[in-house]
Amino acid sequence: MLLKLFLLDVVIMLISWLIVTYNKRAGLVDVAWSFCIAVNVICAAFLLDIAPVSVRIFIGLSSSIWFLRLTWHLFRRYWHETEEDRRYANMRRTMGQLKHWGFLAFFIFQAVLAILFSYPMLALFSSPVTQWNEWIHWAITAAALIMLLAFIGESTADQQLYRFKQNPNNQGQTMDQGLWKYSRHPNYFFEWLHWFAYPIVGLAAGLYLLWIYPLLMWLFLYYITGIPFSEQQALRHRGQNYQDYQQRTSMFIPRQPKE
Structure with missing residues (x-):
């Protein structure tokens, strides 16, 4: 399950990276990161039939709502920005000619972080009833x-x-x-x-x-x-x-x- 979710997160990040390559606004990575965690939680809540139902319902609902709201907020902020987020504009200048592949590595790393911060929810979903x-x-x-x-x-x-x-x-x-x-x-x-x-x-x-x-x-x-x-x-x-x-x-x- 962990590997499959990671690969799904990588796909989401690669699509986001392609969009950023076109529009030069890397702030989309924040939106994608939050969305990846929401997707991880939703998938795990439905596919891992191990933990007590009360845990699956509570964590599945509360955590997915939390990260979907955050995704919407970040996307709304990103949509209304006319210039690239200063953090990523500075990164772009620092990486110079390597910025294309540098941002690719950065986006993939965000998929790793998405899995890292999804682990608490996945651990709770993976704990059997007897535990x-x-x-x-x-x-x-x-x-x-x-x-x-x-x-x-x-x-x-x-x-x-x-x-x-x-x-x-x-x-x-x-x-x-x-x-x-x-x-x-x-x-x-x-x-x-x-x-x-x-x-x-x-x-x-x-x-x-x-x-x-x-x-x-x-x-x-x-x-x-x-x-x-x-x-x-x-x-x-x-x-x-x-x-x-x-x-x-x-x-x-x-x-x-x-x-």
């Missing part, structure tokens, strides 16, 4: 509450930022209203929170390894792909306006802003 203990319903209830809070938080933050950017009067300004008043990256915070749902469900099946995923996502967001680049770009393009925002607003965990 689960009597705490399964409590674990699903707790995970459902976390998933619901994270879904409301991230979708709200994404929608608030989307509407802010659609207003031409906000050009060069920093979004500091709504959830963005309490965190400079509320969307990342709720994305991270969502990853706690899987290890909590996994407690009822002895899948303690899944606790590495909240840590892994935090490392990606906090140090690698998320916050560092976003902060650098914001400072470069908004200068003092963003510095003032940094001084009064928490970087990650939402809390009351400083006076």
Whole structure:
């Protein structure tokens, strides 16, 4: 199953790479990555008839809805962009004449990451009924509450930022209203929170390894792909306006802003 899903993800990424080769807007890779995870979850939920029905229904629905919403949000943002995402524009300049094959390798690597971040759901789907203990319903209830809070938080933050950017009067300004008043990256915070749902469900099946995923996502967001680049770009393009925002607003965990 894992190999088949990986090959399917590679096909999705290759199609996306061909599109990007034509339109020179590599931000499509983010859309494809989220879509790959959604496809992996949906396929596994239907094809792996091993785990308890309650687990298959909860993880299948909640996780696929989560990543399909994220796919739609990223696609909507991508569709309305007139220029290539600065992250990938910088990559294109750095790779120079090797950019064609460099982006091919990058897209294939994203298929690897899609499988990596699909593993918690696949592990839960692959755990036989006899492996689960009597705490399964409590674990699903707790995970459902976390998933619901994270879904409301991230979708709200994404929608608030989307509407802010659609207003031409906000050009060069920093979004500091709504959830963005309490965190400079509320969307990342709720994305991270969502990853706690899987290890909590996994407690009822002895899948303690899944606790590495909240840590892994935090490392990606906090140090690698998320916050560092976003902060650098914001400072470069908004200068003092963003510095003032940094001084009064928490970087990650939402809390009351400083006076």
